[in-house]
Every structure is written in C-alpha cells, then in structure tokens.
Amino acid sequence: xxxxTHHFRPIYGDTDMMGVVYYGNYLRxxxxxxxxxxxxxxFEYSRFEEAGFLLPVAEAHAKYHKPAKYxxxxxxxTTVSEVRMGSIRITYRLVRVRDQVLIATGxxxxxxxxxxxxxxxxxxxxxxxxx
Numbered sequence: 001x002x003x004x005t006h007h008f009r010p011i012y013g014d015t016d017m018m019g020v021v022y023y024g025n026y027l028r029x030x031x032x033x034x035x036x037x038x039x040x041x042x043f044e045y046s047r048f049e050e051a052g053f054l055l056p057v058a059e060a061h062a063k064y065h066k067p068a069k070y071x072x073x074x075x076x077x078t079t080v081s082e083v084r085m086g087s088i089r090i091t092y093r094l095v096r097v098r099d100q101v102l103i104a105t106g107x108x109x110x111x112x113x114x115x116x117x118x119x120x121x122x123x124x125x126x127x128x129x130x131x
Contacts, residue, residue: 002130003079004037007097009071020067026104027060030092033078034108037090041129053123055088055110062106066096073097080130086112086119088130 008029016022038045048055068074075095082089087109094104112122 002037002041003077004033004040005075005077006033006036007073007075008032009073010068012070015070018067020069023062023064026062026064026094026106029074029076029094030060030062030078030090030106030108033076033092034090037078037080038129043126043129048123048126051123051125052115053120053126054113054115056113057108058087058111059109060106061108062104064104065102068094068096068103074103081107083122083127083130085121088112088122 010021010025014021014025035045045055073096075097077093077095079091079093080088081091089107089109092104092106092108093102094106095101096103111119112126114120
C-alpha cells in the first residue's frame with residue numbers, strides 16, 4: 001500500500017458565501033492528492049497517457065466532518081488502498097494541521113482503460129510504482 005501526505009492552504013476562491021471551502025472543491029483536493037502521490041512514487045502520468053492508458057474516476061465519495069476555511073493549513077493523506085487487475089481504489093484523509101481536526105474523508109475508484117474506453121489490466125509501468 002502506497003501513501004503520501006502533502007500540505008496546502010485553500011485559496012479565497014475555494015470558499016463559498018459562508019466563508020468555508022465549497023463542498024465540490026474537496027474532489028479537486030483529492031485529485032491533487034492523487035497527482036502528488038504518483039509524483040512522489042516517481043510516476044509520470046503524462047507518460048502513462050502517451051502509452052495509451054487512462055485512469056478515469058469510476059466512483060467518488062466524500063464525507064464532510066468539519067468545515068475548512070480560507071488559508072487554514074490542511075494536511076491531505078492519500079493512500080492506495082486496493083489495486084486490482086483493472087482498477088485502483090484510493091482513500092483520502094484531510095486534517096486541519098493546527099489542531100488535527102478531521103475535515104473530510106473520501107475515496108475514489110479508477111478504472112484503467114485504453115484509448116477505446118475498454119477496461120484493461122493495469123500495466124506494469126504503474127503497478128510496480130504502487131507496490
């Protein structure tokens with residue numbers, strides 16, 4: 001199981017009229033977490049696409065525990081929780097750094113597909129980076 005944690009601060013444009021991070025932005029944060037995890041593993045997603053593969057989101061789930069606000073330092077831990085033949089499940093845990101309050105949790109399921117949209121085996125170029 002591969003895991004990566006990175007820190008960031010929501011920008012003002014991420015917040016709604018109540019002054020909290022808009023709920024849809026959490027999926028963007030999860031996407032950034034996936035990108036950072038793959039980058040930390042030495043995996044270049046652009047090379048994956050050049051080889052004819054894609055990892056679209058097939059399912060997404062988020063649970064909001066407490067609100068996050070503009071400019072609060074947040075810590076997102078992204079974990080590859082399951083690698084199957086043609087899919088990857090990734091979980092997310094978002095925490096406010098100053099007091100370690102749990103802000104949100106979530107998970108995404110990604111199918112590995114070729115350019116025609118057919119589900120295919122996860123190629124070794126990715127599988128070995130996730131082990």
